[in-house]
Amino acid sequence: MGRPDAATIARTAASLWGTHGVHLAGPADAVDGRSPLVVLEPEDAGTAARMLRWADTEGLTVVPRGAGTKQVWGSASTGADLVLSTGRLSAAIDHCAGDLTATLPAGASLAQVNDALGRQRQWLPLDPAFADRATIGGIVATNDSGPRRQKYGTARDLIIGIEMALVDGRTAKAGGRVVKNVAGYDLSRLLCGSFGTLALITSATFKLAPLPAASRTVVATVGSARRLGELALALVAAPLTPAAVEVDSPPTRLLIRFETTPAAADQQAAAACEACERHQAPTRVLQGDTEADTWRSYEAQLWHTEGTLLKLAVLPSDVGDLVDLVERATASRAIDYRLGGRAALGVLFLKLRGNVERHMEIAADLRRAAAARGGSAVIVSTPVSGAQRIDTWGHIGDGLPLMRAVKARFDPHGTLNPGRGPGGL
Amino acid sequence: MDARFLAELARLVGDDALLRDPADLLTYESDALVHLRATPGAVVLPSTAAEVQAVVRLCHRDGVPFVARGHGTGLSGGALPAPDGVLIGLSRLNRILDIDIPNLRVTVEPGVTNLEITRRVSPAGCYYAPDPSSQIVCSIGGNIAENSGGAHCLKYGFTVHHVLGVEAVLPDGELVHLGGAVLDAPGLDLLGVLVGSEGTLAVVTKATLRLLRRPERVLTLLAGFNSVDEAGEAVSAIIGCGIVPAAVEMMDRLTIEAAEASVHPGFPPANAVLIVELDGPQVEVDELFAVVEAACRRAGATTVEVARDQAARERIWKGRKAAFAAMGRVSPNYYVQDGVVPRTKLPEVLRRIRALEQRSGLRIGNVFHAGDGNLHPLICYDESIPGQAEHAERVASEILTYCIEAGGAITGEHGVGADKKAYMPQMFTASDLDAMQLVRCAFDPTGICNPGKVFPTPRLCGEVPGPYRQHPLERAGLIERF
Numbered sequence: 001m002g003r004p005d006a007a008t009i010a011r012t013a014a015s016l017w018g019t020h021g022v023h024l025a026g027p028a029d030a031v032d033g034r035s036p037l038v039v040l041e042p043e044d045a046g047t048a049a050r051m052l053r054w055a056d057t058e059g060l061t062v063v064p065r066g067a068g069t070k071q072v073w074g075s076a077s078t079g080a081d082l083v084l085s086t087g088r089l090s091a092a093i094d095h096c097a098g099d100l101t102a103t104l105p106a107g108a109s110l111a112q113v114n115d116a117l118g119r120q121r122q123w124l125p126l127d128p129a130f131a132d133r134a135t136i137g138g139i140v141a142t143n144d145s146g147p148r149r150q151k152y153g154t155a156r157d158l159i160i161g162i163e164m165a166l167v168d169g170r171t172a173k174a175g176g177r178v179v180k181n182v183a184g185y186d187l188s189r190l191l192c193g194s195f196g197t198l199a200l201i202t203s204a205t206f207k208l209a210p211l212p213a214a215s216r217t218v219v220a221t222v223g224s225a226r227r228l229g230e231l232a233l234a235l236v237a238a239p240l241t242p243a244a245v246e247v248d249s250p251p252t253r254l255l256i257r258f259e260t261t262p263a264a265a266d267q268q269a270a271a272a273c274e275a276c277e278r279h280q281a282p283t284r285v286l287q288g289d290t291e292a293d294t295w296r297s298y299e300a301q302l303w304h305t306e307g308t309l310l311k312l313a314v315l316p317s318d319v320g321d322l323v324d325l326v327e328r329a330t331a332s333r334a335i336d337y338r339l340g341g342r343a344a345l346g347v348l349f350l351k352l353r354g355n356v357e358r359h360m361e362i363a364a365d366l367r368r369a370a371a372a373r374g375g376s377a378v379i380v381s382t383p384v385s386g387a388q389r390i391d392t393w394g395h396i397g398d399g400l401p402l403m404r405a406v407k408a409r410f411d412p413h414g415t416l417n418p419g420r421g422p423g424g425l
Numbered sequence: 426m427d428a429r430f431l432a433e434l435a436r437l438v439g440d441d442a443l444l445r446d447p448a449d450l451l452t453y454e455s456d457a458l459v460h461l462r463a464t465p466g467a468v469v470l471p472s473t474a475a476e477v478q479a480v481v482r483l484c485h486r487d488g489v490p491f492v493a494r495g496h497g498t499g500l501s502g503g504a505l506p507a508p509d510g511v512l513i514g515l516s517r518l519n520r521i522l523d524i525d526i527p528n529l530r531v532t533v534e535p536g537v538t539n540l541e542i543t544r545r546v547s548p549a550g551c552y553y554a555p556d557p558s559s560q561i562v563c564s565i566g567g568n569i570a571e572n573s574g575g576a577h578c579l580k581y582g583f584t585v586h587h588v589l590g591v592e593a594v595l596p597d598g599e600l601v602h603l604g605g606a607v608l609d610a611p612g613l614d615l616l617g618v619l620v621g622s623e624g625t626l627a628v629v630t631k632a633t634l635r636l637l638r639r640p641e642r643v644l645t646l647l648a649g650f651n652s653v654d655e656a657g658e659a660v661s662a663i664i665g666c667g668i669v670p671a672a673v674e675m676m677d678r679l680t681i682e683a684a685e686a687s688v689h690p691g692f693p694p695a696n697a698v699l700i701v702e703l704d705g706p707q708v709e710v711d712e713l714f715a716v717v718e719a720a721c722r723r724a725g726a727t728t729v730e731v732a733r734d735q736a737a738r739e740r741i742w743k744g745r746k747a748a749f750a751a752m753g754r755v756s757p758n759y760y761v762q763d764g765v766v767p768r769t770k771l772p773e774v775l776r777r778i779r780a781l782e783q784r785s786g787l788r789i790g791n792v793f794h795a796g797d798g799n800l801h802p803l804i805c806y807d808e809s810i811p812g813q814a815e816h817a818e819r820v821a822s823e824i825l826t827y828c829i830e831a832g833g834a835i836t837g838e839h840g841v842g843a844d845k846k847a848y849m850p851q852m853f854t855a856s857d858l859d860a861m862q863l864v865r866c867a868f869d870p871t872g873i874c875n876p877g878k879v880f881p882t883p884r885l886c887g888e889v890p891g892p893y894r895q896h897p898l899e900r901a902g903l904i905e906r907f
Contacts, residue, residue: 098769172860189617210667239641264709
């Protein structure tokens with residue numbers, strides 16, 4: 001059956017929902033080289049659900065989209081007839097400061113949200129990639145987080161309620177607006193990291209944190225990969241509560257951040273410096289603009305560069321080994337790279353640059369090495385396509401049939417973001 | 426229960442692990458919610474995951490419902506047996522399999538008790554954070570089923586934040602591994618939905634949990650107030666100062682008196698006491714604790730006692746954790762309710778409870794996690810007075826309505842189980858419940874895993890995909906298709 005033409009689809013969609021939220025897709029809407037026909041922009045969850053049901057009935061595949069910063073994360077799309085944008089799902093931010101919670105529309109950007117919450121000295125303590133533009137819906141769908149995961153966790157740890165639009169044309173919610181709640185299944189967490197393959201997230205409720213009064217960052221230059229692994233473990237074994245312990249390489253260093261009261265931040269930074277020096281790692285302590293600049297450039301080198309992005313996960317005690325393996329796997333192939341990530345949690349991000357032909361070899365090497373240690377290596381995004389690209393997710397394990405069963409229940413016709421999700425759901 | 430089926434069960438787990446004698450079955454008729462009882466067809470006590478798997482497979486083959494049970498401390502009838510079904514008691518799966526201090530991980534079987542983990546890792550300066558009041562006896566398997574919290578979940582989260590991976594037997598007998606010791610295993614987060622599913626999706630046979638390092642400093646304060654409202658103002662002031670305590674607990678006069686009569690924690694004679702605990706690095710805790718103390722005094726605290734050592738702290742917590750059981754000292758019977766309201770709605774809801782107390786003629790004690798709005802009203806009654814137990818139940822039910830109207834939840838930690846399933850439609854629409862059923866049907870399409878819990882109405886799972894066929898029960902109008 002041939003694909004219906006864009007104009008016909010746009011006309012039908014406009015007759016159903018008006019012209020305001022329907023427009024023809026352009027080159028900027030392309031996903032993995034696929035050109036969607038039409039972009040739909042519902043202004044509420046109910047409309048989003050009706051649009052989904054219509055697409056499902058018409059046999060049109062749907063790619064959900066927030067700001068599009070992580071549109072290509074995950075495995076390659078196998079269908080992108082329509083883009084369902086959360087751009088107009090931007091109802092007011094409902095901040096209950098006294099309860100330390102907020103209900104946020106999927107289309108709001110994290111930056112917007114934190115501006116608003118900051119007026120009452122609170123925030124949603126997430127710092128994912130592209131934090132300036134990333135939307136709430138996209139952050140939940142990718143369960144992306146950043147350096148502060150060390151202290152605050154991921155979206156999955158902070159979410160307390162969700163509302164979604166389903167392909168059967170209905171909206172549904174789970175959880176609620178209270179921090180403590182065990183009524184019903186926790187669909188909020190199920191949707192974290194589901195890559196838009198189960199439902200369109202239309203809003204989410206989170207527990208918040210007070211804005212820290214002070215921040216200090218210790219920058220420690222570490223001589224070797226192994227020493228880095230040991231040092232990261234030593235830092236979290238000490239009576240310290242760092243907000244972030246990031247590896248940044250090359251040259252190999254640790255960025256250790258403390259966010260607390262001014263006196264405690266100074267004391268903890270000093271204690272961290274002592275620990276670093278015991279591991280022969282020279283340090284300096286940053287605060288204010290230099291601190292902010294250091295973090296900005298650290299993130300820019302990972303996110304605002306071309307290349308293949310890998311997410312590597314191992315036990316914290318294997319981080320030293322893994323960093324060492326990265327150095328060797330890239331050096332032997334003369335590939336330039338940038339390595340960052342959560343040194344004390346064992347979740348690293350590797351950006352491979354240069355000759356893309358070698359990227360998949362390195363990815364395969366690191367995947368074997370991570371798997372041998374009970375971990376994983378996921379290809380988050382890559383310019384490599386087609387047959388040259390190795391499987392995005394690697395071994396998912398014996399839970400995969402169950403994941404497929406869940407997908408089949410939520411989206412029996414494979415309408416939502418087909419191919420994109422874990423295991424190619 | 427079919428003799429052939431029983432013989433097969435005995436073959437799978439051994440005669441000593443199959444209970445059929447009515448006297449033996451009695452223990453398993455209920456969990457800690459004792460007014461809901463049912464007799465299981467048989468109880469099996471497997472010793473290995475393979476035995477659990479074999480039992481579940483057999484149940485699946487013959488369409489026999491089964492219910493997993495930890496140590497039976499649940500308060501919502503979540504482990505209420507299916508009549509004529511198999512009850513799988515997991516108490517013999519009680520080994521700690523691996524302790525990995527550098528990575529702060531521990532791997533345990535489901536029958537290990539919550540506190541046992543902390544006991545074992547304590548010499549290394551570590552602990553397992555979720556601390557439900559029943560932690561001395563409750564099992565990790567049960568904690569996972571209920572997503573248990575505890576007094577310290579305000580800062581440290583619930584069980585779901587501390588379970589990294591599980592091995593579980595699905596209702597068709599397949600063994601799956603979800604999550605793992607390494608973070609971010611690729612795949613849908615089925616672990617996130619399995620935790621808190623009240624034993625309706627799978628039977629967990631092994632779990633890898635996250636440990637925490639003991640904080641450098643812990644300071645606990647006990648403040649007395651003339652009114653619950655004043656104590657509530659102190660909590661608001663503390664949160665308003667940007668402080669997230671490790672715990673904030675409140676008790677009212679009746680529960681203070683009960684605790685005093687029972688375990689003598691030395692609580693002040695006040696209309697409300699507040700327990701506030703801060704933990705973390707010494708400099709931070711000392712600095713913030715001064716703010717907390719000042720906030721309590723400003724809000725009108727009549728007494729402020731600071732526990733500076735472990736013994737003093739334990740005494741205070743003993744008073745708090747004994748509160749439920751202590752009600753037995755002041756009332757022949759009591760009904761424990763579990764509801765949640767947004768923290769800022771606490772004063773309003775407590776006023777409604779106070780009015781209800783006067784109207785109903787039943788005394789109501791209040792002990793609650795004030796930091797997160799989780800209320801535990803204790804409704805006192807005397808079952809020897811005809812009709813009073815039912816009256817207490819109605820009063821408890823009305824309090825839940827207040828919670829829902831305040832934008833809260835019908836349960837914060839005890840679970841829905843068999844007890845509160847009828848309230849689910851007050852909190853969730855049919856469409857919300859149907860979305861949850863999608864998960865249920867993916868895990869347990871034949872509905873044999875802890876049936877009759879959580880959801881208000883039993884449902885059949887349609888085949889996906891495939892042509893529609895009417896189920897005999899559907900034809901008879903006894904069940905609705907989902």
